[in-house]
Amino acid sequence: MKKSIGPHTILHPHPVLLVGTYDEEGKANLCTVAWGGICCSNPPSLYVALRKATKTYGSILSSRAFTVNIPSVSQLKEADYVGIVSGKDVDKFEKTAWTAVKAEHVNAPFVEETPLSLECKLRKSVEVGLHTMFIGEIVDIKAHEEVLTEKELPDISKVKPMVYATGNMAYFAVGEELGRAFKNRDL
Amino acid sequence: MKKSIGPHTILHPHPVLLVGTYDEEGKANLCTVAWGGICCSNPPSLYVALRKATKTYGSILSSRAFTVNIPSVSQLKEADYVGIVSGKDVDKFEKTAWTAVKAEHVNAPFVEETPLSLECKLRKSVEVGLHTMFIGEIVDIKAHEEVLTEKELPDISKVKPMVYATGNMAYFAVGEELGRAFKNRDL
Numbered sequence: 001m002k003k004s005i006g007p008h009t010i011l012h013p014h015p016v017l018l019v020g021t022y023d024e025e026g027k028a029n030l031c032t033v034a035w036g037g038i039c040c041s042n043p044p045s046l047y048v049a050l051r052k053a054t055k056t057y058g059s060i061l062s063s064r065a066f067t068v069n070i071p072s073v074s075q076l077k078e079a080d081y082v083g084i085v086s087g088k089d090v091d092k093f094e095k096t097a098w099t100a101v102k103a104e105h106v107n108a109p110f111v112e113e114t115p116l117s118l119e120c121k122l123r124k125s126v127e128v129g130l131h132t133m134f135i136g137e138i139v140d141i142k143a144h145e146e147v148l149t150e151k152e153l154p155d156i157s158k159v160k161p162m163v164y165a166t167g168n169m170a171y172f173a174v175g176e177e178l179g180r181a182f183k184n185r186d187l
Numbered sequence: 188m189k190k191s192i193g194p195h196t197i198l199h200p201h202p203v204l205l206v207g208t209y210d211e212e213g214k215a216n217l218c219t220v221a222w223g224g225i226c227c228s229n230p231p232s233l234y235v236a237l238r239k240a241t242k243t244y245g246s247i248l249s250s251r252a253f254t255v256n257i258p259s260v261s262q263l264k265e266a267d268y269v270g271i272v273s274g275k276d277v278d279k280f281e282k283t284a285w286t287a288v289k290a291e292h293v294n295a296p297f298v299e300e301t302p303l304s305l306e307c308k309l310r311k312s313v314e315v316g317l318h319t320m321f322i323g324e325i326v327d328i329k330a331h332e333e334v335l336t337e338k339e340l341p342d343i344s345k346v347k348p349m350v351y352a353t354g355n356m357a358y359f360a361v362g363e364e365l366g367r368a369f370k371n372r373d374l
Contacts, residue, residue: 002304002329004291005339007231010328011224012257012303012341012348013200013361037198037224039236040315044194047234047320049226070199073365080371095374104191116199117189126313128227128322133234135315141197142189152192153354154199161199163350163361164368167340174200174350175362178260181351184267187282 009035013163016079016171019048020067020100020109020117021059023087028100028109030092031056032083034164035131036068044138046120049131055087060122060134065106068136070116072160073173079162080171105139115159117142196222200350203266203358206235207254207287207296207304208246210274215287215296217279218243219270221351222318223255231325233307236318242274247309247321252293255323257303259347260360266349267358292326302346304329 014034021029035049046068050057060066071079078096085092093100093109100109103119110117120136147158156174163172201221208216222236233255237244247253258266265283272279280287280296287296290306297304307323334345343361350359 002288002297002299003332003335005328005330005335005341007325008328008340009225009228009231009233009325010303010341011202011204011233011255011305012343012346013202013350014224015198015200017198035225037201038196038222039234039320040318041196042317043315044196045315045318046196046198047226068198076366077371077374080366080368081374084369084372101189110189112189116197118198124313124315126311126320126322128230128232128311130229131227131232133226133313133322135313135320138194138196141192141195143192145190148190148192149354151354153195154192154197156199156350156352156355156359159199162365163200163343165343165361167336167338168343168364169368171365171368172343173362173365174352175360177355178349178358178360179263179267180357181267182271182356184264185271187264187268 010166016071016162016164018069018071018082018111019056020069021056022063022108023059024062028093029055029087030082032079045135046138047133047135049133051131063107064122065108066120066136067103067108067110068118069111069114070161071114073162076171110142115144115147116154197353203258203349203351205256205258205269205298206243207256208243209250209295210246211249215280216242216274217269219266232322233325234320234322236320238318250294251309252295253307253323254290254295254297255305256298256301257348258301260349263358297329302331302334303341
């Protein structure tokens, strides 16, 4: 029989996402979140959840745009750092020595060095409680060419994204392929 | 320089989640989704995104509750199957030989055999486009005792959840621990 452990904000696996924004002065900033994901196929949309206290919260509302950058395992230190300090205190692009590139379709910067960057237009903000969900339409993805499959889609084995595990307070790698999806029509 | 590959609903990593509901006749059903995640710390909340065409969509609206069950790598075939067929056509609990347990706090069934099950009360539904986001408050987590850490939190190395990769159309395992979080205050 399963044991009750009370309510926790734990789901496995969480992603590690870097949200890129310009503030009202046009300064580029980054913020690490584990609470984000796809939420609609048409229009292609994703969300990130943020507290009002963050600098990124205000920047998304003023610019109506953001990017979601997916770092690889080799960028663990930078991704962790970006989630600890505030853009109110430091210039995170300067500290990480990452390059802020103005997105092609939205008013937000993406990180040139991460394998994937999603350009998003803010469509909705939803108050849930301490966190607000920002729902953005994905208008384009920018990718390092070497992480793409033959069909020009990101190959997770080449992107090498991190997994965040709340209960462990640690980052993990993605392991081996287990099997193809949509193959088990019969049991 | 990064390459533009157009808009896609791709984020790395996606979880593999089994949404448990009772329909209006009280029959237990399951549905596999990759689009779900935590969206608020207080109240602890998560979302799952579903199309109106699914049986689960109607069941969440009528019961105002659902569970989110996290299968382990050993349950790949069942999890994939549950995502292919519709509860309108088959009894998925019977086919998978899984046990539907009435949740303690909400009007929804959880899967006894998956290592983790989150009991959720529907708080909000948000129309995004083809998909609707159902935001639920996590009122309790039920866990197999052997997957817990000393602090009674789920240990991802013991839960062994799957990662779904859209671009690969495949399931992956979680790999090795890379490092602790919130440790890199300096770069």
